[in-house]
Amino acid sequence: MTVLPTALDTDSPEYAARRAALLDKLAALDAEHAKALAGGGEKYLARHRGRGKLLARERIELLVDPDTPFLELSPLAAWGSEYPVGASMVTGIGVVEGVECLITANDPTVRGGATNPWGLRKALRANDIALANRLPVVTMVESGGADLPSQKEIFIPGGQVFRDLTRLSAAGIPTVAVVLGNSTAGGAYIPGMSDHVIMVKEQSKVFLGGPPLVKMATGEESDDESLGGAEMHARTSGLADYFAVDEVDAIRQARRVVARLHHRKAYPDPDPASVEPPKYDPEELLGIVPEDLRTPFDPREVIARIVDGSDFDEFKPLYGTSLTTGWATLHGYPVGILANAQGVLFSAESQKAAQFIQLANQRDIPLLFLHNTTGYMVGKEYEQGGIIKHGAMMINAVSNSTVPHLSVLVGASYGAGHYGMCGRAYDPRFLFAWPSAKSAVMGPQQLAGVLSIVMRQSAAAKGQPYDEEGDKALRAMVEQQIEAESLPMFLSGRLYDDGVIDPRDTRTVLGICLSAIHTAPFEGVRGGFGVFRM
Missing domain, CATH: 3.90.226.10 (2-enoyl-CoA Hydratase; Chain A, domain 1)
Structure with a gap:
């Protein structure tokens, strides 16, 4: 028999202490995950709902098959930075019409879904996963493009997002864009470079430059609908492949698109029984x-x-x-x-x-x-x-x-x-x-100890006295820093x-x-x- 035995004593004080310590860590983790779920905060959640729109995770819930798991990826992206936890984006793996897909959704309650440096890294990581595992990509778009104050960290590497979409398509991995709000500036290239595009009546706005920018650049007067509305793209530009009457209809159509992909796994799934x-x-x-x-x-x-x-x-x-x-x-x-x-x-x-x-x-x-x-x-x-x-x-x-x-x-x-x-x-x-x-x-104590030894040897080589009190303070500071990091x-x-x-x-x-x-x-x-x- 190769069934592993167990020597774990679940009644021991050691087991109880370990369990309690890990539950404390899980409680702290849940609190940080809650920040990602809260998006931009109650004010912006209420504003978004007041416009009759679904939240990012609600959109994903409608997209994936009922009673199937959604594995969210990188939910703590941007933790400890100046940007909100989650980096204004949700990514993960879910099953759509029986097909495992890599799903990405902008969170428009966080600075209009604008992409920040950590959100960019999160998007690129999701694309890597899709390419390595040949997962169809469904992107639920509502973003004002780059977070302009941090453009220096976004603009140059940000082009990889569009490169990835074309490489996925070239590799025969389907890409679907569901435009549920703004998709402006560089963000307009997401539907532009996706295989299948769905837009929502009077809600989708896709243009390289909005009316104010067009006015400044060309002097032309325009409005959102004529410049980049869903109906214009469905009837005139041809950018929209499917025209939805509302968000729920757009998500329904996205499920139908995935169902018609005839995307097949390389290996059969094991029999669950x-x-x-x-x-x-x-x-x-x-x-x-x-x-x-x-x-x-x-x-x-x-x-x-x-x-x-x-x-x-x-x-x-x-x-x-x-x-x-x-x-x-x-x-x-x-x-x-x-x-x-x-x-x-x-x-x-x-x-x-x-x-x-x-x-x-x-x-x-x-x-x-x-x-x-x-x-x-x-x-x-x-x-x-x-x-x-x-x-x-x-x-x-x-x-x-x-x-x-x-x-x-x-x-x-x-x-x-x-x-x-x-x-x-x-x-x-x-x-x-x-x-x-x-x-x-290395461990915090080891790293601090190594630094202490090196500095002590340096002082001795120079014939200088060594500051023992300063050494204690340095070791404590380094240990605290390395532990946190x-x-x-x-x-x-x-x-x-x-x-x-x-x-x-x-x-x-x-x-x-x-x-x-x-x-x-x-x-x-x-x-x-x-x-x-x-």
């Missing part, structure tokens, strides 16, 4: 990860609560034991799993990982990385034993692997260990974090992940991602890993 849920309650995931990430935990306890039937065939269980590797299925999809056990990666773990990644590529099996690592081991013994070349071997394998990768930051994700476990720079198809996760170049909400605000998720939702989130991944064909690399240093 054949998928066995985990043997253990996912609620118990709340009590596994210690609040102090220096305390080790068994990643098999996590694996047992997310994979089908808690069934896991472990690979090399007696070798390189601080990295757990093995095979499972998740919602019927085969996966190879790499999960950090005790935090540190040694030479044996690195070599084990490289071999396991090669095997997954030989068999075209996606890989799931569960992060809890402080990085690769340091010290004279380990340097002499080849930790650099062995760590490089693991990173080489991750870098050149061509099967899809999924990453979840469960605990620590520090240093080069973050790279070896397929961090953001290594292009996982999706990357999520638990509220318990932390990620940085390693937290998941900070990292998620900068789009270094695709969202901070409730641990209890991990299986569902990964199932949606695996389904999306199987829309596009993929194949593992056969031998093309570059030079492994032996």
Whole structure:
């Protein structure tokens, strides 16, 4: 039998403390998500509703099939910046007429849906996901274009949005624009470069320059309707392919467009009736990860609560034991799993990982990385034993692997260990974090200590006395800074992940991602890993 046993004592004080700490973090996370849901605030929500318009998430709810999940991506974008949480945009994956789609919706209650620097990054990330996974794109447009005060950060890179639309179309990935309000200036190119365009009577306004700009540029007098109204574009310019009488009708027509795409997945979906849920309650995931990430935990306890039937065939269980590797299925999809056990990666773990990644590529099996690592081991013994070349071997394998990768930051994700476990720079198809996760170049105490040692050595080299009180103050300041910058909400605000998720939702989130991944064909690399240093 390969069903994982469990040693988790849900009646212990340690479990209760871990669960309570994570629930506190989830409450803080919910408060930040609520800011994104609040959009521009009650005043602007009321104004928008007073115009008879739906909110961004209400539009998405009407678009997706009833009783199907919508996986929102990057909901904390812009957290900790001068811009509102969510970055005036909603993106995510939802099912429309049985077709998995990448859905984007401007939030017009936030500065008229204008694109800010973080909203741009969020849109570009969504386009990357659509292209990699061959997901049709439905864009629900209501935006005044670029947020002009921040144009210096938007104008140059912003052209990628339009480039992406044309590349998606060229790759045979359908793009649908549903214009539900203003789509002006550069934003006019979104319907202009989409395969299918729907506009709403007396509501859609699409023009490169509105009446005031036209007056200034040419002296011509015009009005919104004659310049860029839905009826003009449907009857005269031909930009509108479909003419809707209201928002609900526009969303209905968008669903019909998607239904007629005949977009097919590269791989059939598993039979849901054949998928066995985990043997253990996912609620118990709340009590596994210690609040102090220096305390080790068994990643098999996590694996047992997310994979089908808690069934896991472990690979090399007696070798390189601080990295757990093995095979499972998740919602019927085969996966190879790499999960950090005790935090540190040694030479044996690195070599084990490289071999396991090669095997997954030989068999075209996606890989799931569960992060809890402080990085690769340091010290004279380990340097002499080849930790650099062995760590490089693991990173080489991750870098050149061509099967899809999924990453979840469960605990620590520090240093080069973050790279070896397929961090953001290594292009996982999706990357999520638990509220318990932390990620940085190293732990706060270690980083502050390194700076202290360097400064102490510098003072000694110059023959100067060392300020011990100043050292204490510096260490405290650095520790506080690194701690704040390693937290998941900070990292998620900068789009270094695709969202901070409730641990209890991990299986569902990964199932949606695996389904999306199987829309596009993929194949593992056969031998093309570059030079492994032996």
